[in-house]
Amino acid sequence: MNRKQLVVGNWKMNGSLSDNEALLVGLSAADDLSGLDVSVCVPYLYLAQTREHLAAGNISWGGQNVSEHDAGAYTGEISGSMLADFEVSFGLVGHSERRSFYAETNELVGIKARKLLSVGITPIVCVGETLKQREAEETFGIISAQLEAVIEQIGLENLGRLVLAYEPVWAIGTGLTASPEQAQEVHEYLREQVALLDEAAASSLRILYGGSVKPDNAEKLFRQADVDGGLIGGASLNLIDFLTICRLAI
Numbered sequence: 550m551n552r553k554q555l556v557v558g559n560w561k562m563n564g565s566l567s568d569n570e571a572l573l574v575g576l577s578a579a580d581d582l583s584g585l586d587v588s589v590c591v592p593y594l595y596l597a598q599t600r601e602h603l604a605a606g607n608i609s610w611g612g613q614n615v616s617e618h619d620a621g622a623y624t625g626e627i628s629g630s631m632l633a634d635f636e637v638s639f640g641l642v643g644h645s646e647r648r649s650f651y652a653e654t655n656e657l658v659g660i661k662a663r664k665l666l667s668v669g670i671t672p673i674v675c676v677g678e679t680l681k682q683r684e685a686e687e688t689f690g691i692i693s694a695q696l697e698a699v700i701e702q703i704g705l706e707n708l709g710r711l712v713l714a715y716e717p718v719w720a721i722g723t724g725l726t727a728s729p730e731q732a733q734e735v736h737e738y739l740r741e742q743v744a745l746l747d748e749a750a751a752s753s754l755r756i757l758y759g760g761s762v763k764p765d766n767a768e769k770l771f772r773q774a775d776v777d778g779g780l781i782g783g784a785s786l787n788l789i790d791f792l793t794i795c796r797l798a799i
């Protein structure tokens with residue numbers, strides 16, 4: 550199965566109207582990315598600005614989170630239908646920063662994935678182990694539990710609508726990267742887990758790698774059989790680096 554690679558930039562809580570301008574103008578001017586899907590997940594406040602710049606091109610945009618509620622008295626939250634109003638294609642759920650700083654549980658991550666699907670947005674479900682868990686050889690158990698909780702919420706019939714991102718917690722923003730072999734081992738395992746439930750969904754499933762992907766390590770990671778692109782944090786804030794990483798995925 551030849552899965553079209555997907556590279557997603559996660560801006561996290563960075564940016565300003567003026568800083569974003571240069572980044573978005575540069576992204577919208579890149580005319581050699583047609584062999585690839587590219588998206589940027591921006592802070593909610595900048596969705597309108599991002600849509601304005603990217604709407605005419607091939608790069609899509611997404612949110613970094615979503616509320617588990619549909620509407621109502623949840624001050625400060627943003628619902629799936631609000632994201633859909635801004636025509637977002639993707640929503641991140643289960644990012645390790647949300648799991649660790651905001652105590653998001655596996656179950657909550659699953660509910661958020663379901664909310665996104667209910668409004669036609671593709672969830673990018675992040676899974677990954679901490680260094681301690683890796684050292685204790687718990688990696689597969691941890692990511693299986695994270696995945697299972699999502700499947701429980703969305704139902705088997707929606708497995709084919711997910712994007713997964715393997716993001717070892719020890720590699721996010723640390724400069725440490727999983728080796729291509731370590732990434733491939735986990736990606737292959739994830740695909741096998743999905744294949745046990747739905748073979749067709751497994752073969753078309755895109756599994757992104759995230760964790761300190763940079764221009765100098767992206768190519769080898771993207772060449773792994775079960776790595777279908779990347780989720781790029783820090784390097785997505787630098788136009789040249791992000792475009793270089795994108796081109797290495799084509």
Ligand code: PEP
Pocket residue numbers: 559561644716720721722723724759760761762780781782783784
């Ligand atoms: C991320 O934010 O998902 C991420 C992988 O960050 P970084 O590339 O900076 O490690």
